[in-house]
């Protein structure tokens with residue numbers, strides 16, 4: 001007798017099933033009760049072919065309650081099955097050679113159904129379908145799916161397939177959906193509830209947007225742009241890939257407070273509504289972000305949905321192509337934006353925020369069990385991997401790169417592939433050694449430490465050497481990269497360099513006039529870039545005068561690294577920023593610098609230093625707000641002011657703005673903006689904070705935003721006992737179902753102004769992390785830790801984390817240990833603690 005399967009889906013189980021099962025299809029029916037507390041009931045028929053066997057067949061099914069499996073039939077005959085560790089074991093003796101049908105009656109577990117009072121939506125990524133219904137929950141057993149939903153009257157529904165029938169009677173609505181193309185379990189999806197629908201035609205295709213927004217003006221203001229962006233992305237992708245959109249109809253659902261930016265279900269993309277339906281106060285970053293998330297999810301229709309990774313160790317592949325294609329797709333729609341600069345500000349700071357830490361990981365990580373797949377997601381695959389992909393495309397040339405991708409998509413269409421499958425196809429098209437490139441950039445973690453050795457003679461370069469070294473011992477890696485070194489002063493020249501050795505003599509720079517040299521001045525070099533003393537001194541005095549905006553932005557990214565390595569003092573950085581910001585015209589750079597200033601202010605300045613800085617920095621922000629020429633830029637300044645305000649004068653002004661006694665000229669605030677403002681005033685214990693929160697609740701019209709506000713409110717209370725009770729309630733998974741709500745509350749609970757009273761929540765939050773990973777969605781563990789540690793800078797807080805990590809048992813999962821270390825990195829640095 002073979003031993004029983006482990007909890008979760010192991011790679012061994014997956015490989016065994018892939019070798020045995022074919023021609024898989026699911027016919028699923030769910031009845032959704034009107035009472036949220038009652039479970040959905042379901043029936044399904046699973047059809048597949050299998051060779052004659054005596055081995056048992058293992059299905060995955062792990063609802064959150066016992067007794068949910070009601071009846072199993074194999075080929076029309078009821079069978080007795082065992083349920084073990086979240087699986088159903090079907091005896092081999094009831095299966096026959098060839099086609100088989102398993103018919104199952106069950107109740108659906110709630111954990112992946114995201115149920116509210118009047119709507120629900122599924123999220124089955126990475127392997128959470130089997131929390132709801134029995135299936136083979138792995139990415140390479142693709143199936144055709146048909147779906148029937150029986151929902152309360154007045155509800156609408158969407159799913160991967162087109163709606164075939166819609167029938168309302170006896171207080172119920174029944175919807176039947178067409179069968180799908182072959183798709184993986186993590187991409188199967190449906191949503192049902194009280195929705196509004198917008199429709200549009202573009203290029204002969206019908207697009208539908210389901211949503212719950214009650215602000216009709218907001219919907220009207222955004223709808224055309226949303227449909228245009230989808231149509232534009234589809235057109236671009238069809239041309240680039242040479243493959244027509246593979247999934248027939250195209251619907252999407254703007255989910256209020258969605259856990260992710262978007263989720264790429266074929267035919268039924270889910271988005272975070274605030275990311276699509278923008279406020280009038282949207283910034284340029286938010287406008288670009290919307291275009292990017294639409295292009296990202298649309299790219300997934302090819303990269304991930306049509307061709308899927310065989311196993312989740314390659315989940316980064318679908319994410320990197322989605323992000324990398326999105327960057328290409330978005331550019332033409334924003335001709336006034338400097339896209340090289342945007343690539344820099346969008347990807348490098350976020351990638352560095354993890355890659356500089358002791359908790360960083362490889363892009364491609366091993367994965368033994370899909371239960372742990374959620375821990376693979378993060379900035380390394382979303383932000384570092386596109387940087388690596390750009391290097392790869394640069395190395396091999398864009399035509400060869402595109403042709404390789406076309407070949408890959410065509411060969412594996414509706415199937416699965418691995419990174420080695422793709423890299424072999426690309427390698428055939430270039431003399432470069434892509435396997436060696438992949439080993440350093442993809443299979444290993446960390447970033448090189450890049451240095452500059454500069455010798456000047458009478459203002460000209462006599463000798464320039466770039467160095468790189470591996471931050472970790474015993475590896476000696478060299479990160480082969482094509483970069484552009486900025487050389488100059490106010491005027492900058494970009495010198496191309498192939499940085500493919502520990503030391504590279506940049507002969508092309510000899511004789512050039514230079515007041516500074518910046519290795520990543522062209523926005524390409526990836527690493528911990530150290531300035532030579534001459535360049536550092538010059539940039540700290542003269543950065544605002546550098547004419548090239550990309551080099552300026554790169555210099556800011558480099559100087560922030562220097563703050564974190566203690567080469568530049570935080571207050572020197574803030575002082576330089578206060579001088580530079582009033583003359584900086586690029587909105588993306590202003591936003592990036594202000595984001596660093598927030599960190600320098602809240603995280604790296606002690607409370608007494610902050611009190612000294614506030615009267616100096618707030619007028620800069622007020623002036624920036626007043627003099628900004630566009631509403632997008634005004635919004636950037638306003639949010640910085642709102643987040644950093646401390647002086648009584650500014651708080652009084654913000655309170656008048658919140659009371660609508662005073663307008664911000666040129667900026668229209670939305671309901672979301674007023675909620676945020678009320679929360680920021682409350683956490684500062686501004687005058688009448690409690691009354692402000694009461695009034696904000698009464699003022700809020702949209703029911704979803706109102707529910708979220710009510711949930712978060714106790715975390716803002718001036719009464720510590722209320723905050724304790726709010727935090728204690730998070731121990732119950734039922735109170736963690738709305739992850740964005742939880743994170744918003746945690747950020748205020750741990751606000752720097754409340755850090756003294758919130759240190760006590762750190763250890764219990766660390767202790768909960770394993771359960772958070774087990775019960776939450778993919779991004780939740782890291783965000784949980786970020787929200788918990790983000791407001792802290794004290795040695796006491798750092799010591800709690802350090803002690804916790806030091807005492808972890810040897811079998812504690814490495815990915816979670818890394819989550820803690822990367823989330824704690826800023827805290828450790830701010831507290832002056834040594835790196836682990």
Ligand SMILES: [Zn+2]
Pocket residue numbers: 264296300318319322
């Ligand atoms: Zn994605």
